[in-house]
Amino acid sequence: MSEKPNLLVSSSAVIGRFGNLLPSAKVYLLDELDEDELDRLLPSIDCILVQTWWPDSLTPERISRMTRLRFIQSGMAGVNHIPFKHLGKRVMVSSNAGGFSAGVAEFAFALMLAAAKRVVKLDYALRTEEFDPADWGHLSREVVVLKGRTLGVLGYGGIGTAVGSLGRALGMNVIAFSRHPGKVAGVQIFHGGDGLLRVLRRADAVVIALPLSKLTVGLIGSAELAAMKADAVLVNVARAEIVDEEALYRHLVKFPQFTYATDVWQIKRGKETYASKFPFLKLNNFIGTPHVAGGSSVLTGEPGKAAVENLMLFLRGEVPRNVVDPSEYI
Amino acid sequence: MSEKPNLLVSSSAVIGRFGNLLPSAKVYLLDELDEDELDRLLPSIDCILVQTWWPDSLTPERISRMTRLRFIQSGMAGVNHIPFKHLGKRVMVSSNAGGFSAGVAEFAFALMLAAAKRVVKLDYALRTEEFDPADWGHLSREVVVLKGRTLGVLGYGGIGTAVGSLGRALGMNVIAFSRHPGKVAGVQIFHGGDGLLRVLRRADAVVIALPLSKLTVGLIGSAELAAMKADAVLVNVARAEIVDEEALYRHLVKFPQFTYATDVWQIKRGKETYASKFPFLKLNNFIGTPHVAGGSSVLTGEPGKAAVENLMLFLRGEVPRNVVDPSEYI
Numbered sequence: 157m158s159e160k161p162n163l164l165v166s167s168s169a170v171i172g173r174f175g176n177l178l179p180s181a182k183v184y185l186l187d188e189l190d191e192d193e194l195d196r197l198l199p200s201i202d203c204i205l206v207q208t209w210w211p212d213s214l215t216p217e218r219i220s221r222m223t224r225l226r227f228i229q230s231g232m233a234g235v236n237h238i239p240f241k242h243l244g245k246r247v248m249v250s251s252n253a254g255g256f257s258a259g260v261a262e263f264a265f266a267l268m269l270a271a272a273k274r275v276v277k278l279d280y281a282l283r284t285e286e287f288d289p290a291d292w293g294h295l296s297r298e299v300v301v302l303k304g305r306t307l308g309v310l311g312y313g314g315i316g317t318a319v320g321s322l323g324r325a326l327g328m329n330v331i332a333f334s335r336h337p338g339k340v341a342g343v344q345i346f347h348g349g350d351g352l353l354r355v356l357r358r359a360d361a362v363v364i365a366l367p368l369s370k371l372t373v374g375l376i377g378s379a380e381l382a383a384m385k386a387d388a389v390l391v392n393v394a395r396a397e398i399v400d401e402e403a404l405y406r407h408l409v410k411f412p413q414f415t416y417a418t419d420v421w422q423i424k425r426g427k428e429t430y431a432s433k434f435p436f437l438k439l440n441n442f443i444g445t446p447h448v449a450g451g452s453s454v455l456t457g458e459p460g461k462a463a464v465e466n467l468m469l470f471l472r473g474e475v476p477r478n479v480v481d482p483s484e485y486i
Numbered sequence: 487m488s489e490k491p492n493l494l495v496s497s498s499a500v501i502g503r504f505g506n507l508l509p510s511a512k513v514y515l516l517d518e519l520d521e522d523e524l525d526r527l528l529p530s531i532d533c534i535l536v537q538t539w540w541p542d543s544l545t546p547e548r549i550s551r552m553t554r555l556r557f558i559q560s561g562m563a564g565v566n567h568i569p570f571k572h573l574g575k576r577v578m579v580s581s582n583a584g585g586f587s588a589g590v591a592e593f594a595f596a597l598m599l600a601a602a603k604r605v606v607k608l609d610y611a612l613r614t615e616e617f618d619p620a621d622w623g624h625l626s627r628e629v630v631v632l633k634g635r636t637l638g639v640l641g642y643g644g645i646g647t648a649v650g651s652l653g654r655a656l657g658m659n660v661i662a663f664s665r666h667p668g669k670v671a672g673v674q675i676f677h678g679g680d681g682l683l684r685v686l687r688r689a690d691a692v693v694i695a696l697p698l699s700k701l702t703v704g705l706i707g708s709a710e711l712a713a714m715k716a717d718a719v720l721v722n723v724a725r726a727e728i729v730d731e732e733a734l735y736r737h738l739v740k741f742p743q744f745t746y747a748t749d750v751w752q753i754k755r756g757k758e759t760y761a762s763k764f765p766f767l768k769l770n771n772f773i774g775t776p777h778v779a780g781g782s783s784v785l786t787g788e789p790g791k792a793a794v795e796n797l798m799l800f801l802r803g804e805v806p807r808n809v810v811d812p813s814e815y816i
Contacts (some may be wrong), residue, residue, distance in 0.1 A: 166668055205814070223760075258631065258657065259631040259633070260632045261606065261634060262599070262603075262631060262632060262656065263603055263629075264594075266599035266600060266602070266603040266605055267603075267605065268602070269592070269595060269599055270596060270599070270600045270605050270606075272596070273592075273593055273596040273597075273775070273778075273779075273782070274775070274778070275596055275597065275600045275606065275775055276600075276605065276606055276609050277611075277771065277777060278774075278775040278776060278778065279606050279773050279774055280606075280610065280613075282767055282774050282775075282776060283610075283767045283774075287566075287760070287776060289776075292776060293779075293783075295776070295778065296776075296778040296781030296782060297780070297781070297782075297785060298752045299593075299778045299781065299782035300782065301588065301592060301782055301783055301785070301786045302592060303588045303589070303592060303786075304786070322655065322656065325651075325652065325655030325656075326592065326655075327588065339673035353761075386548040429670060430617070430741070431611055437612055437613045438613075443605065443609050444608075444609055444612050444613075445604070445605055445608040445609060445628075446608060446612060446617060446619075446622060446625070447604075447610075447626075448604070448622075448625065448626040449629070450607065451626030451627070451629065451633055452603070452623075452626060452627075452629035452631055453628065455627060455631070456631050456633075456634070
C-alpha cells in the first residue's frame, strides 16, 4: 500500500497499551474528534475498532458516508451491537470472542461451582439467620460433586473451548452443542435442534457460550428447559436473550433444585437491566452478577491485544479471524 | 489369623455399601448394641471404624477396657476428634483425608472462585438492591482473573494435592507449604515458619488444607495475615481453629479487598458454631457455608470406600496408610 489505511478507534485505552498497531495505520480517536472533524474524515475511513458498544455518534447517516469502510473489529466477544443493516456488503465484521476466553471461562466456572455447591444460597441463609441447623442434612445433600458428572457446553468457540478444558480438568465428561462439526479430543459434539436437546437431557451442568444472533435468540425456551434434569445447573455468560425470560422464571419456580446463574441481563430500552417483571432476585435458585466477566478480562490486557492482533491481519492485507456472517444478525 | 478380628463400626451406612469388608472381620455395629452388650464386647475389639465424630458412648473408661484395640480408622479427613490421650501406645490411628480429596478440593475451588470473582458480594448487592450501577466500574475491576496468578496451598496431602492440580488446570502458578519435602512436578514446596511466610507473601489465593493439630492450631495469626497481599483470597476447608479468629476479624475490617471464604467454623462447647462474638457474617468480604464440603463428598461413596480399603490393609496384617502421629494431637 502506498498510503497507510485510516483507522477510527472508539476509545484511546487500547492504543496506549498496544502502540505497535500504529506503524500500520493512521489512527483517529473518536473521542478527540469534534463533529466537523468527524464528518470530514468519514469518506476516508478504512476500518474501525469499536472497543465496547457501538458509539452513538456513528449514526446510520454517518455510516452511509463511510464509503471506503471495509472492516470493523469488535473489542467485545459479542457483535450483536454492530448496526449490520446499515453496513454495505463489502464491510467485514470480526468478533473478539477469543480474547475473552480465559477470563470468561473462569467466570463461568465460578458461577457453575457456586451453583452446584450452593455457595450463594448457604452464605445468604447464614447471613440472614434463616439457616436452621436442623436443615443441615438435606442442604448438604444438595451440594453436588461435579467430578464424574456431565458438563454440556452450548457453543464451542473460544469461550466454549476454554470452558470444556476446565471441565475436563475437574474430571467431568464434556459434551457440546455446536454448528461446526470440528473434532475435539475427548469432547462429544452434537449438532442441530435434536443435538441441543440431547446435550440438555444428559448434562448435570450447562454453560451457554453462544453468540446472540437471529439463530440463538430465545433458543432456550420452555421445551429446552423441560428437557434438562430437575436439579441441573444452567450458567449464562453469553447474552441473556438466548434464554426465554418467562419460561426460565416459571421453570425456576417449578423446580427449586434447578439453579440458573447468570452474568448477563436482558437489554431493555438499549440498556442491560437487572430489574425484571419476573422477580428472579427473590429466588434462592437464581444467582446474578452485573456483567463483570468481560470487564475483569479487559484488565488482563488479553482482549485488547487479541483485537489489535486481528486488526493487524486486516491492515497487512491478510484475512482476519472470527469474521461473522451478517445474515445471522440483520 | 485363626480367628477373624473384631471390628466395631460407629454407623451402619458404610457396611451396607461396602460389604466386601465383611469376610475379613467380625463386624459389630455400635448403634445395634445395648450398654451391656457393648461392655461385654470391649475386651475383644481389635479395631474401630469411626465414621464421623467420636461416639459419646465410647467413654475414656470404656476405652481403658479395650485392651486388644490396635487400630482406629477415621471416616473423616480430620482426626482431631479422636481421644488420643486415652489411647494406649499400641493403638494406631489413620485419617481419611484421601477419601475426601476430590470433593473437598472442588469445594475449595468453588469458594476461591466465588471470592475472586466477588460472586456472593455482587449477588447480594443486586438482591438487596444495594447495587448502584454507578459502582459498576470499580466493582468489575475488583473481579480477578486467576489465570497467571499464584495459588498457595497450605498442606500438601490428599486434599492439598487435588487443589494444586485444579490450580494448574486453571493456569495458576502453584506453590505449597508442607512438612514433607517430597517433590511434586510443577509445584514449588516450602518448609518451616519462613516457608509459610514466603508462600503467604507471594500468593494471590491461599487454600488451607492442613490437619488441625498442636502444630497448626492458630497457625495463621496477625503476622501471617499481615504478610499476605491486601487483596488476597484465603480459603479454609480444613478446620476453623487453624486461623486465629480475632486476628482474622481485625484483618477483614482493615482490608476490605481481602476475602476470607470458609466452610469450617470454630468448635464451641463441643459443637461447630456459626455465631461468633466477631460478626463475620456482617462483612461483605467474608463468605461462609455450613461445613458441607465433606458431606457432599460422602454421597459419592469415595470417602467410605477409601476408609474401608485402608481398614482392609490392617485386617490383612499390612501397614495402613495415613497413620497419624499421636504426639501432634495429645
